[in-house]
Amino acid sequence: MQKRLLLILAFILIGGNFTGVHASFEPDEQVNITVYEKISPAIVAIDVQLKDGVSAGTGCIVSQDGLILTGSHVVENFKNIEVTTSNGQTYKAQFIAQMGKNKDLALIKINPKTQLETVSFGDSENVKVGQKVLSIGNPFGFSNTLTQGIISRIDYVKNRFQTDAAINPGCSGGPLLNSTGQVIGISQSIYNPDHNISNIGIGFAIPSNEAIKFIATVDKNKISEGKK
Numbered sequence: 293m294q295k296r297l298l299l300i301l302a303f304i305l306i307g308g309n310f311t312g313v314h315a316s317f318e319p320d321e322q323v324n325i326t327v328y329e330k331i332s333p334a335i336v337a338i339d340v341q342l343k344d345g346v347s348a349g350t351g352c353i354v355s356q357d358g359l360i361l362t363g364s365h366v367v368e369n370f371k372n373i374e375v376t377t378s379n380g381q382t383y384k385a386q387f388i389a390q391m392g393k394n395k396d397l398a399l400i401k402i403n404p405k406t407q408l409e410t411v412s413f414g415d416s417e418n419v420k421v422g423q424k425v426l427s428i429g430n431p432f433g434f435s436n437t438l439t440q441g442i443i444s445r446i447d448y449v450k451n452r453f454q455t456d457a458a459i460n461p462g463c464s465g466g467p468l469l470n471s472t473g474q475v476i477g478i479s480q481s482i483y484n485p486d487h488n489i490s491n492i493g494i495g496f497a498i499p500s501n502e503a504i505k506f507i508a509t510v511d512k513n514k515i516s517e518g519k520k
Contacts, residue, residue: 350466362465414474429463
């Protein structure tokens with residue numbers, strides 16, 4: 293009996309597993325996992341065909357019938373917009389509206405055959421420097437990539453959040469999330485003093501309250517036209 297117990301203990305120590313035994317995670321790991329599994333189905337990859345290649349970005353599904361929030365610089369002045377959902381379905385998207393370069397927000401529309409998962413928004417007025425944030429995006433085409441960081445600074449003049457969560461090319465338009473999975477910001481840009489295209493720990497996001505106001509002001513007739 294003692295020998296059997298020793299064998300079982302050794303099996304566990306070298307990484308063995310038994311049917312019915314589940315992996316355990318630290319509390320902060322479980323938060324990341326829960327948020328990702330909850331929100332990633334509501335995040336899409338956006339590809340825009342250009343004359344000399346493809347421009348890539350990320351979007352947040354804000355209505356079950358396919359309205360998507362993204363960055364205006366991702367889709368501005370482009371007609372060939374393609375959206376890929378988390379389950380691999382691809383759709384042609386129609387440009388609906390934009391909030392301008394300073395705010396850098398836009399809405400596009402796809403026509404899915406079934407209802408889609410959507411994001412929920414938190415109140416960005418409650419965001420504090422030092423709080424944990426998560427980012428989901430498509431950096432360099434690697435879809436639905438999760439990174440984490442903190443709010444490093446709040447720029448009250450330009451009305452944007454600074455974060456050290458990795459925001460790379462392809463992440464623009466993706467969500468910056470709090471620990472409950474609410475969108476508190478929309479990823480906008482990274483700071484590149486030496487024109488390096490990779491992340492150096494200084495990224496920026498537009499507060500979610502700006503996005504909420506933008507969506508509320510968009511002409512509903514335009515959204516309806518996007519369903520055709």
